[in-house]
Amino acid sequence: MPDEKIKYEQLPIPTYEEATASQSGSSHLGPEYSSDDLERQGLLQRGEPSNGGYQPPTVESARSSIDYFASSAPSSARESVEDLRRELHQMDVDDSVPSSSSRTRHPLLRYRFPKHFSNPFSSLTKTLSSIQLPFRNGFPRFHFPRFWRVGVSEEGFACMILLRLVGLLILVSVIYLVFVSDLFSVGSRFSVGQSYTASSVENFVQGHINETNIANNLEKATKYTHIAGTEGSYALAEWIEQEFKLAGLEDIEMEEFQVYLNYPRPDGRRVAIVDPPELAWEAAIDEEQAYKNPPQQQSLVFHGHSKAGNVTGPLIYANYGSREDFKHLADSGISVNGAIVLVRYYGTQGDRALKIKAAELAGAAGCIIYSDPAQDGFIQGPAYPDGRYMPSDGVQRGGVSLMSWVVGDVLSPGFASTPNEKKRLSPEESPGLVQIPSIPLAWRDAQRLLQVLEGHGSMVPADWVGGVPDISQWWTGDLSSPKVNLMNLQDEVERQPIYNVLGRITGIEQPEKKIVVGNHRDSWCFGGVDPGSGTAAFLEVVRVFGELMSVGWRPLRTIEFASWDGEEYNLIGSTEHVENEMDKLRKDGIAYINVDVGVSGNSFEAAGSPLFRRLLYSAMGRVGDEAANKTIKEIWDEKGKRLDGLGAGSDYVAFQDMAGTSSIDFGFGGESFPYHSCYENFEWMVKFGDPNFHYHKMLGELWGLILLELADSPILPFDMEAYAADFTGYVENLQAYAQTKGVPLKTTAREELTENVDLQPLHDAADTFKKNAALFQSWEQLWYNSIYGSGGFESNMLGVRRVEHNNRMTRFETNLLDLSQDGGVSISRPFTAI
Numbered sequence: 001m002p003d004e005k006i007k008y009e010q011l012p013i014p015t016y017e018e019a020t021a022s023q024s025g026s027s028h029l030g031p032e033y034s035s036d037d038l039e040r041q042g043l044l045q046r047g048e049p050s051n052g053g054y055q056p057p058t059v060e061s062a063r064s065s066i067d068y069f070a071s072s073a074p075s076s077a078r079e080s081v082e083d084l085r086r087e088l089h090q091m092d093v094d095d096s097v098p099s100s101s102s103r104t105r106h107p108l109l110r111y112r113f114p115k116h117f118s119n120p121f122s123s124l125t126k127t128l129s130s131i132q133l134p135f136r137n138g139f140p141r142f143h144f145p146r147f148w149r150v151g152v153s154e155e156g157f158a159c160m161i162l163l164r165l166v167g168l169l170i171l172v173s174v175i176y177l178v179f180v181s182d183l184f185s186v187g188s189r190f191s192v193g194q195s196y197t198a199s200s201v202e203n204f205v206q207g208h209i210n211e212t213n214i215a216n217n218l219e220k221a222t223k224y225t226h227i228a229g230t231e232g233s234y235a236l237a238e239w240i241e242q243e244f245k246l247a248g249l250e251d252i253e254m255e256e257f258q259v260y261l262n263y264p265r266p267d268g269r270r271v272a273i274v275d276p277p278e279l280a281w282e283a284a285i286d287e288e289q290a291y292k293n294p295p296q297q298q299s300l301v302f303h304g305h306s307k308a309g310n311v312t313g314p315l316i317y318a319n320y321g322s323r324e325d326f327k328h329l330a331d332s333g334i335s336v337n338g339a340i341v342l343v344r345y346y347g348t349q350g351d352r353a354l355k356i357k358a359a360e361l362a363g364a365a366g367c368i369i370y371s372d373p374a375q376d377g378f379i380q381g382p383a384y385p386d387g388r389y390m391p392s393d394g395v396q397r398g399g400v401s402l403m404s405w406v407v408g409d410v411l412s413p414g415f416a417s418t419p420n421e422k423k424r425l426s427p428e429e430s431p432g433l434v435q436i437p438s439i440p441l442a443w444r445d446a447q448r449l450l451q452v453l454e455g456h457g458s459m460v461p462a463d464w465v466g467g468v469p470d471i472s473q474w475w476t477g478d479l480s481s482p483k484v485n486l487m488n489l490q491d492e493v494e495r496q497p498i499y500n501v502l503g504r505i506t507g508i509e510q511p512e513k514k515i516v517v518g519n520h521r522d523s524w525c526f527g528g529v530d531p532g533s534g535t536a537a538f539l540e541v542v543r544v545f546g547e548l549m550s551v552g553w554r555p556l557r558t559i560e561f562a563s564w565d566g567e568e569y570n571l572i573g574s575t576e577h578v579e580n581e582m583d584k585l586r587k588d589g590i591a592y593i594n595v596d597v598g599v600s601g602n603s604f605e606a607a608g609s610p611l612f613r614r615l616l617y618s619a620m621g622r623v624g625d626e627a628a629n630k631t632i633k634e635i636w637d638e639k640g641k642r643l644d645g646l647g648a649g650s651d652y653v654a655f656q657d658m659a660g661t662s663s664i665d666f667g668f669g670g671e672s673f674p675y676h677s678c679y680e681n682f683e684w685m686v687k688f689g690d691p692n693f694h695y696h697k698m699l700g701e702l703w704g705l706i707l708l709e710l711a712d713s714p715i716l717p718f719d720m721e722a723y724a725a726d727f728t729g730y731v732e733n734l735q736a737y738a739q740t741k742g743v744p745l746k747t748t749a750r751e752e753l754t755e756n757v758d759l760q761p762l763h764d765a766a767d768t769f770k771k772n773a774a775l776f777q778s779w780e781q782l783w784y785n786s787i788y789g790s791g792g793f794e795s796n797m798l799g800v801r802r803v804e805h806n807n808r809m810t811r812f813e814t815n816l817l818d819l820s821q822d823g824g825v826s827i828s829r830p831f832t833a834i
Helices: 016-022 037-043 059-072 081-094 122-129 154-179 183-189 198-208 211-221 231-247 323-331 352-361 443-451 532-550 572-580 582-588 610-620 632-638 652-659 682-689 694-712 720-740 760-789 796-812
Strands: 005-007 250-275 309-317 340-344 366-370 438-441 483-505 510-520 557-564 589-594 603-608 662-669 793-795
Touching (some): 198 532, 198 694, 211 532, 211 682, 211 694, 231 250, 231 483, 250 438, 250 443, 250 572, 340 352, 352 366, 366 443, 366 483, 438 443, 483 532, 483 572, 510 532, 510 572, 510 582, 510 694, 510 796, 532 557, 532 694, 557 572, 557 694, 572 582, 582 589, 582 652, 589 652, 589 694, 610 662, 662 694, 720 760, 720 796, 760 793
Parallel strands (some): 309 340, 340 366, 366 438, 510 557, 589 662
Antiparallel strands (some): 250 483, 309 483, 483 557, 603 662
């Protein structure tokens, strides 16, 4: 059988009559808003706020909220899908003018096919139907066009017979090529229809990300508080599900898990000085109303997954609550046994859970964490509502489960907490929970606690002095300090339902392979930045990709959009999903794209697997910052930035470290803001974060371009050589670190001392990796050269090799996981990879 070839080419855009004859159905198009300042200012005015609550979600209780979203959903401004097709065609023409910020593209190599298509050989069928083949005496009688008719005498009869035989031979050859050869398989592999070049689709995505739509999304997403597992989060889930349906996504579902969550009781929280009586005082704890006209229900101040308790002890200040800070106290002769420890956020121990754990290990009875203005308040600049920083009564809520030990539901480590799952731990058995009560405070309340420590213990080192005003001297306190009562009584629910919302666009070449695009929606209060800014851009990306689908575009690989619940507690929603889909993700998960805090400033930040470096830099070069009149990539290079490694602070953790799905996380950051407080709301964003929503628009453009490349490039745009280079850097950094710690290293091959650490095998492995990565990646250029050399055709054999080349890259980081017995991935530490 001859080697079948598939051509990567742009097919002609049909006329209106042709398009409507072969496609039917209505399109689900998003609104086209004008982005002029007058309209924007009108759309950004806040409507009547609605209330949230802490009740477990029910369908009935959430209906009133989702009705608001349904009634406020804008209608489409386009009259037909044909308008979108014309736009794509125009973008294809416009893209013929080269852009200085765009990298060279290969439109010939890209193909786009619709979901609905007619007979793949419709044009050939029409041609064949014009040839009449009536039968006479069981044999076909051929009628040839006029130019075939040759006048002949009886002597020329042989010539006429010869001509007819030639015509018959041509016809038989055509039939053979169509019905016998591999050409017939083209229609079964690819849906032939409307085709768009890569550049036209990318231009379409960039041109249709609309900042006014994003502003509307953010306003809706911040109407009320939506803590994980509450009806506020459930109502947002229904709204997002509705947006998925409007975009035309497939396989939309609400994925339920039942997990351990805690909620504060209004009368169950207290921080008070109780001894000596003359110093009696009690903290306000909760914030003032962020919205005063009219007031809006706010979430109470508490720590997610905190330990319930009512404890009293002497007050001791421990700076940032790091192990070094507690060691300093011990070295100074100050014991914290039975004490209530006061520490501040940020600093040398950034993880609030580990601050509490360090206090617990030092013998403390309870822990208070406050927001110091030196880190996020007026010392940095004007405080809200006059500026972007935390006001005096602002409180940073947050989860305090031990993510270093367990990620996801703390009662089902290593397996999904589905509704039917029975093998769960008790809270007392979970290694993911701290064992002393804690509570967060504003510096307004911490001020009084710091004042009463004067004269107790010893004066603190200079770097322990914070920015709280009116503290004449900063003292550590000791067991003779005034006694403080810390009460944290709460509602604890061991099987609280949470819901992820999922929707897909099925790929046409490898539908089983998928790129997951995720953002969490739960927040500690209104969530104007975390995660509302990401959610607002996420929904706009969904809308634009829905418009692409409506005009017939389909990716090569499946795209799955995911709105996660329960991220703020312990990355619960995404982790339970990964645990539930572990085998499928390890086999078919290509990439995970995460945006959490989408916009809090104007500085673009990104972290991810080194595989994304080339793809990220290419996309950054296409997106411009109007304020700077430069591309994101140009600004990035000027600041000397690079793609950082992933940490453990958002929904990429389970994908990257448990499933081995290559992940990236990005967004626009900046200076501090009222993080996790009720002042982090829509008004803060409009006044200080991104007033014109320009950075949200840039985020959406970048997000869409990265997604397009991953889902639709014939060869996955992963950079294996970048990964090899980074691995070499890891080995060099390890050696430098070992030298600073005085580790005896083997420096020559002849050294006989067995106690010396030999890092040479790691260096050798890095060199081998570098050579193999270069060899592997060189095949991509060979493929492109082959396609160019054959006029844009890909043979069956080359296509099979291309797919396998992609599959090997898909499996690369999964194969790095240590899945051995007692290896990196286990029940107690389920997310550690080598």
